[in-house]
Every structure is written in C-alpha cells, then in structure tokens.
Amino acid sequence: MKRIYLDNAATTWPKPEPVYAAMERYQRDVGASAGRGAYRDAHTAHREVDGARLLCAQLLGMSDPSQVIFGCNATDMLNLAIAGVLRPGDRVVTTVVEHNSILRPIAALAQRLTLDVVHVRCDSLGFVDLDELRRACTEKPPRLVAINHGSNVTGAVQPVREMADIAHDAGAVVVLDAAQSLGHIPVNLAQLGVDLLGASGHKGLLGPAGTGLLAIRPGMEQQLQPVKVGGTGGDSDAVIAPELLPSRYEAGSHNVPALAGVSAAVRYLAERDVASIAQHEAALTTQLIEGLSEIAGVTVYGPPPGPQRLGVVSFAVAGYDPQEFATALDAARGVQARAGLHCAPLLHRALGTHAGGGLSRLSIGWANTAEEIAAAIAAVAELASAA
DSSP: OOEEEEETTTTTOOOOOHHHHHHHHHHIIIOOOSSSSSSSSHHHHHHHHHOOOOOOOOTOSSSSSGGEESSHHHHHHHHHHHHOOOOTTOOOEEEHHHHOOHHHHHHHHHHTTTTTEEEEEETTTTBOOHHHHHHHHHOOOOOOEESSSBOSOBBBBHHHHHHHHHHHHHHHHEEOOOTTTTTTBBBOHHHHHHHHEESSSTTTTTOSSSOEEEEETTTTGGOOSSSOOOOOSOOOOOEEEEEEEETGOOSSOOHHHHHHHHHHHHHHHHHHHHHHHHHHHHHHHHHHHHHHSSSEEEEEEOOOOOTTTTTTTEEETTTTOOOHHHHHHHHHOEOOOOOEOOTTTHHHHTTTOOEEEEEEEEEEOOTOOOHHHHHHHHHHHHHHTTO
C-alpha cells in the first residue's frame, strides 16, 4: 500500500534530495565542529553554518545575516524571544490561536515573574479579533505581544502587519511564530513589521529535524537578553558571554550536519521559488477542502481556500473519535494524518472541539500531488460512509 504522507504541518517529508546529500557529505567528509579550530575542515564546518545563515537571511529579506540565530527548533527560538524580553511585572498580550510553543513559555514565566497575561479571542474561522487586540494593548500597554502567523489547526493566516502596528502603537515588542508559514508562503521580516520571528527548520523550510531560527530586527538585540550561555569558540578568556551577534545567543556547538541540510533546503526553495510552492499547495488545498466538504458527516474547520489559508485542513467526522479516524485512515489506505489537540488547546476550546478530543488533520507539503489528494478524499469518504 502506497504511503500518502499528509502530516507536513508536523514535519515535511520527503526532503529535497540535495538535503540528504549535503548532510551525508558533511558527516562523511568533514565531521568537524564549527568555530572550534583553525584547521581546514573546521573552517569548512564554519562556512556551512555561515552559508546557512546567509541563505536564511536572504529568504527573509534581511541584509545582515548575523541577525539570524540558530537553535534546536521553533520552540527553542520562541523561548529565547519570550524569556529574553520579559521582565518582572510585565504585561503580555497573546491569543487563543497560539501553539504551546508560545502558550507554555508565557505561562511558565507568568508564575515566576508575576506577569499580567491576556489571551485575545478569535472568530469561528480562527482569525484573531483585532478590536479586542487593540483594546488589550491600549487599556494597559504590554511589553510583549506574541502572535501566530499561520495556524496548525485552522490554517488561518493572520493579518500580521496590522496586528504588529497595533502592538507597536502601544510600545510593545512583537514576537511572531512563523513555524507553519516559513517556506510555505513568502515571509519577509520587514514587511511583516515584527521584531522577532521564530521558525522551524524541519517544516516548510524543508530541512532536517533539530533546527530552528530566530530572526531579529536590527537593534532588537539591545532588548533581548540571552537565556543560554556557555562556550562560543571565541572570547574564551571572558567569563561573560560575547555581545556580538550571532555568538551572543548561540552558546554551545552548532548542529552542523543539520545546518548543512538547511543550506541545501533553502537553496532548493530559492530555485523553485516559495511563491511557486505556495501556488502549488494552494491548488491542492482547494481540491482537498472542496472534496471533504462534499462528504456527508464531515465538517471542515478554518477559512475557505484563498490567500488567508495555509494547506492545513482539520476536520471532524461524525461517529468517529479523531484519533480513531486518523488511525483508520492509515490502516485502511496508507493516508498519514495527525489527530488530537495539535498542541493548541485554547484554539480547540474556542472552536468547540476540545471536549471531543480535537480534530483530524491533513496538511499539504511541497511534494504532494493532486492524485494523492484525490486518494485521501476517497479514503475519508469511504470511512465516513461506514460510520
């Protein structure tokens, strides 16, 4: 039975072939740490990291690669963004559409720093209530506004620029979770108007697991404190962490084999063009939503197809628990889906799907085809009719 992989919101698969080749080449032929030696292969490793940084900066429309920080994943980078900005007694405004990568760091810090935390509501499609966001920012100015770019549940793409302008008018720092958007749609740091942007390397960026980035608006490093310190390969005589970027935020050895994969992945994105990938995924998303919407007993959540929608399609099937349905999809037709609360519990409460265990989710990636989407729709229809 052919595998139909539709869990790209968790991690994209397959990766472009150059990603596998670059990682193997590093492991077999280089193998050295970056910034930890003066010999030839150590310099090669350092160039791998610098190359990945430059390519990611270019992808984000940034002129200074040193403003791109690497870490383990989006969660790691969002922890840095949130914990590095907040101080005792600060007000934080975030939303109910957030992933736990934002919700949990804020909740943990709220206990320790006595934070005033506000969660702005959303509508039935998953779009944040901008009037409520404006009220939350004006009644008491927050230090931080943390928002989601694209939802891993509804696929809704938020109007980030408008939200950032509201936050900045109140004097807040804006943190953006771009884990679901970067690589799937064009993302430009300056055009979005945010201060800090965290993303994964293993999702739309098409790189391997264990990679993430934080893009920092120029000048923002003056407000962002490191949350992890240690060896950086330079300034070894000082007991205080270096001030220069990116070393200020990158203590410890880099995951060089994975970053070699990120370099190859971002080169692939540049060659194929993210806008072209977005068009491809949008066409498949339309096909999937229209097909699922015609099946009796299936309820699709999120916005209709269009520019405010990513290829993340969550749905409920009458008579099925979402986990049970996802398991049946894989067992019966090899369609691999994600089910449950998707690490976004407040959004499922807002949608009224929390008590039922969440939703089943199919998420589209760069390598999916119209034939695979048709097969997935047929599989859902077959199982739904048997309920």
